[in-house]
């Protein structure tokens with residue numbers, strides 16, 4: 001099965017949600033793909049200093065304007081879209097990601113492992129790691145940025161049948177892109193890490209994002225990687241069925257060979 005997958009590298013202006021949305025829509029206008037992944041908190045920026053800033057950019061699902069705009073985009077351009085956003089649900093703020101399909105179906109993941117000062121503004125996610133059908137029935141799992149540091153995130157998604165791990169990110173530590181090679185390899189899944197670029201400053205706090213958004217194959221191989229500093233989109237064709245094969249040779253299968261009784265969990 002030929003399946004077009006795309007990764008977007010982006011630099012939102014802090015709190016300028018609608019300007020960022022318009023810029024993104026221009027970037028995506030000509031794009032022909034089946035699945036596209038955007039960064040974590042992709043329209044709001046990241047370096048929050050006050051809860052009021054989070055409140056200003058957060059939205060409830062499905063009423064939120066950004067969500068509705070992405071629904072239109074998914075239908076118009078006939079792709080599934082995964083994007084990170086600040087979610088407000090019952091007055092609780094989550095660092096979330098949505099999958100929206102061309103037929104209007106949608107699914108939400110709330111970030112499990114909050115990073116650093118995110119803990120001041122967001123509540124740890126309560127959705128757990130679930131697998132969702134994207135365009136064409138391809139099963140995807142979503143994890144957000146720092147979730148990569150916990151191998152259980154990708155492992156859970158893979159054990160539940162994810163063929164592609166969609167990984168919106170705002171990476172600041174230097175190790176993730178390389179570590180994701182292991183996540184893809186040890187689970188035999190594709191992974192798409194969509195990262196930010198640039199430096200964001202807000203009232204004395206500054207963060208630099210590492211770019212190098214990437215798409216990896218089921219053996220951990222880098223199929224596509226963007227650079228460290230520029231916005232852009234990369235698209236490749238994959239066969240998601242490859243992720244259904246967990247065999248290493250005729251005698252080893254990485255899932256069947258697991259010995260759960262030997263692990264302390």
Ligand code: ACM
Nearest residue numbers: 115145146170172
């Ligand atoms: C991160 O989880 N945004 C580093």
